[in-house]
Amino acid sequence: xxxxxxxxxxxxxxxxxxxxxxxxxxxxxxxxxxxxxxxxxxxxxxxxxxxxxxxxxxxxxxxxxxxxxxxxxxxxxxxxxxxxxxxxxxxxxxxxxxxxxxxxxxxxxxxxxxxxxxxxxxxxxxxxxxxxxxxxxxxxxxxxxxxxxxxxxxxxxxxxxxxxxxxxxxxxxxxxxxxxxxxxxxxxxxxxxxxxxxxxxxxxxxxxxxxxxxxxxxxxxxxxxxxxxxxxxxxxxxxxxxxxxxxxxxxxxxxxxxxxxxxxxxxxxxxxxxxxxxxxxxxxxxxxxxxxxxxxxxxxxxxxxxxxxxxxxxxxxxxxxxxxxxxxxxxxxxxxxxxxxxxxxxxxxxxxxxxxxxxxxxxxxxxxxxxxxxxxxxxxxxxxxxxxxxxxxxxxxxxxxxxxxxxxxxxxxxxxxxxxxxxxxxxxxxxxxxxxxxxxxxxxxxxxxxxxxxxxxxxxxxxxxxxxxxxxxxxxxxxxxxxxxxxxxxxxxxxxxxxxxxxxxxxxx
RNA sequence: GGCCCGUUCGUCUAGGGGUUAGGACGCGUCCCUUUCACGGACGAAACACGGGUUCGAUUCCCGUACGGGCUACCA
Numbered sequence: 001x002x003x004x005x006x007x008x009x010x011x012x013x014x015x016x017x018x019x020x021x022x023x024x025x026x027x028x029x030x031x032x033x034x035x036x037x038x039x040x041x042x043x044x045x046x047x048x049x050x051x052x053x054x055x056x057x058x059x060x061x062x063x064x065x066x067x068x069x070x071x072x073x074x075x076x077x078x079x080x081x082x083x084x085x086x087x088x089x090x091x092x093x094x095x096x097x098x099x100x101x102x103x104x105x106x107x108x109x110x111x112x113x114x115x116x117x118x119x120x121x122x123x124x125x126x127x128x129x130x131x132x133x134x135x136x137x138x139x140x141x142x143x144x145x146x147x148x149x150x151x152x153x154x155x156x157x158x159x160x161x162x163x164x165x166x167x168x169x170x171x172x173x174x175x176x177x178x179x180x181x182x183x184x185x186x187x188x189x190x191x192x193x194x195x196x197x198x199x200x201x202x203x204x205x206x207x208x209x210x211x212x213x214x215x216x217x218x219x220x221x222x223x224x225x226x227x228x229x230x231x232x233x234x235x236x237x238x239x240x241x242x243x244x245x246x247x248x249x250x251x252x253x254x255x256x257x258x259x260x261x262x263x264x265x266x267x268x269x270x271x272x273x274x275x276x277x278x279x280x281x282x283x284x285x286x287x288x289x290x291x292x293x294x295x296x297x298x299x300x301x302x303x304x305x306x307x308x309x310x311x312x313x314x315x316x317x318x319x320x321x322x323x324x325x326x327x328x329x330x331x332x333x334x335x336x337x338x339x340x341x342x343x344x345x346x347x348x349x350x351x352x353x354x355x356x357x358x359x360x361x362x363x364x365x366x367x368x369x370x371x372x373x374x375x376x377x378x379x380x381x382x383x384x385x386x387x388x389x390x391x392x393x394x395x396x397x398x399x400x401x402x403x404x405x406x407x408x409x410x411x412x413x414x415x416x417x418x419x420x421x422x423x424x425x426x427x428x429x430x431x432x433x434x435x436x437x438x439x440x441x442x443x444x445x446x447x448x449x450x451x452x453x454x455x456x457x458x459x460x461x462x463x464x465x466x467x468x469x470x471x472x473x474x475x476x477x478x479x480x481x482x483x484x485x486x487x488x489x490x491x492x493x494x495x496x497x498x499x500x501x502x503x504x505x506x507x508x509x
Numbered sequence: 510g511g512c513c514c515g516u517u518c519g520u521c522u523a524g525g526g527g528u529u530a531g532g533a534c535g536c537g538u539c540c541c542u543u544u545c546a547c548g549g550a551c552g553a554a555a556c557a558c559g560g561g562u563u564c565g566a567u568u569c570c571c572g573u574a575c576g577g578g579c580u581a582c583c584a
Contacts, residue, residue, distance in 0.1 A: 010584090011584085012583080012584045014583080014584070044584065045584095046583090046584080047582095047583055047584065049583085050583065050584080109582095113581090113582070116581090116582095124510095127510075128510085128511095129510070129511065129580075131511095131580085160582095162582050164582095177514095180514070180515090183513075183514080184513095185512075185513070186512090189511075189512050189513085189580095190512090191580085193581095193582095194581080194582050195582095196582085197582040198582060199582075201582090203581095203582070203583085203584085204583070204584050205584095208584090223578090224513095224514070224515090224577080224578060224579095225578055225579070225584090226578095226579090226584090227513065227514060227578070227579080228512075228513055228514090228578070228579040228580075229579075230513095231513090251514085253514090253515080253577090254577070254578070256576090256577075258520080261576065261577075262576095262577080263577080263578085286583095313521070313522085313533095314521070315521090317521085317522055317523070318523095319523085320523085320532090321522095321523075321531075321532045321533075322532095323521090323522095323532085323533060323534095340515095340521095340522080341514075341515060341516090342514090342515050342516060342576090342577085343514095343515075343576085343577060343578090344520090344521065344522090345520060345521080346520090346521095347520050347521060347534065347535085349520085349534060349535060350520075350521065350533080350534040350535080351534095352534095353533085353534055353535090354534095393546095396545095396546050396547045396548095397545085397546060397547085461543090466543080467543085468543070468544080469542095469543050469544035469545085470543080470544045470545080471544085472544075473544055473545075474544095480544085480545085481544085481545055481546080482544085482545055482546085483545065483546070484544080484545065484546075485544050485545070486544095488545090
């Protein structure tokens, strides 16, 4: 029988979850759903120094907003393998470290940070690099070279120590990545990574393997930054005797900054004016130790499904030309084979386009329902019929519903200034009498529908001479662009329109 | 520096031994339009380079260049 698919998203609570992380979570979610499996959220908080309060809650809220909820894990209910937070699983890692030591696959190391740093400095000065490996470990302070008595004594004394993996000197490690194919590294290029820290916590490497194994994870889908440590993980599975149940690896391409080179970062968002995070928030910055604010897609006005659709297409593409996918469609179509190998530069313009596509799917009534509270927040009272028509007229121009008001504020208040470019070009000494007559005719008209207004306008032209529609638009709204003129006038009402024209004619010389 | 991964229009990508190298964003032109927008049509725009293999390579192999990642008792 095929094993039930189980995947996990395993972020560290060291800061806000950035969109690269959201995409990793999304691909895990899609893969799990596609195969009818489980999607687990595990919090990897083995680094107590970089722990940021609130980060975990942020991650949970972000996944909820995106609609890609784990069915098991921190914040989403315990499954059979709880707890899902590594700090709460602390007790179980030690035994595996001991197991490795007993089997001769790991050893105690007593070198202090200062000592190792000193060696690194020296090697650097000599244009070399230091690696704690099969060769160098023979000259360092560890249980491989120290007499057994000495090791025991040091441990009994409470001396600080770490546990390192004991890698062979020269051996090829191979594994098959679902996205990249065979990847091969020689252990001579690897170093004896610390598995167990002197503070009694495991490092990522040990905890990750132990958790994936004990949680019966079948596929590890994570960012490309983990590719270099994958061989180490393979060795750990082997040494722990778990190689036959080792998960399939899949290393996702990175999200790159839109301009220049490098990984997408918070700074790029600040600099280029687009969010790099799903939600607004404020969390402690681990570097500066000060709270830092950051902005998110939710508050920028994005629909979660548009945001998710956009992220899905950044590094993955279906078989055809389709670009707009519902979550269900993504689940159906998704496969790791169709994930690209190369990094994707993030494109804020296309991201907006996605939202626009989703915006247009909503009916005017639905848009009005979303618009009413925004207007109320500005102390504007309009009935729903008015707001619906407003939405119908304004939506073609917008990418976001939160742009509606700024795009059409003149629907709610008369203009006080008039686009100087249009006035300069089109306003002349004949304008005032001409538009005064038009206004009289409009005032006298009995029918105020789109077509009736148009007819009145045309009749007035036949009678008094040619009039410019854009100029009339500016008289009414103050700005050069906007929705269809007569539709707009119809909505605004006769009283409002004629009042505005009069006012404009007074203020224009 | 070392190791690993990658490279198709500006960007996201489809494709894959023989194609007019397809789509989307953005950009431009035109049509519609006395305004505005949507829409429609069209257009400019790419296989990093050099060697192989082959009748034929953008596609396979090798190098080079370039880009990225990793190189912590961080994940």
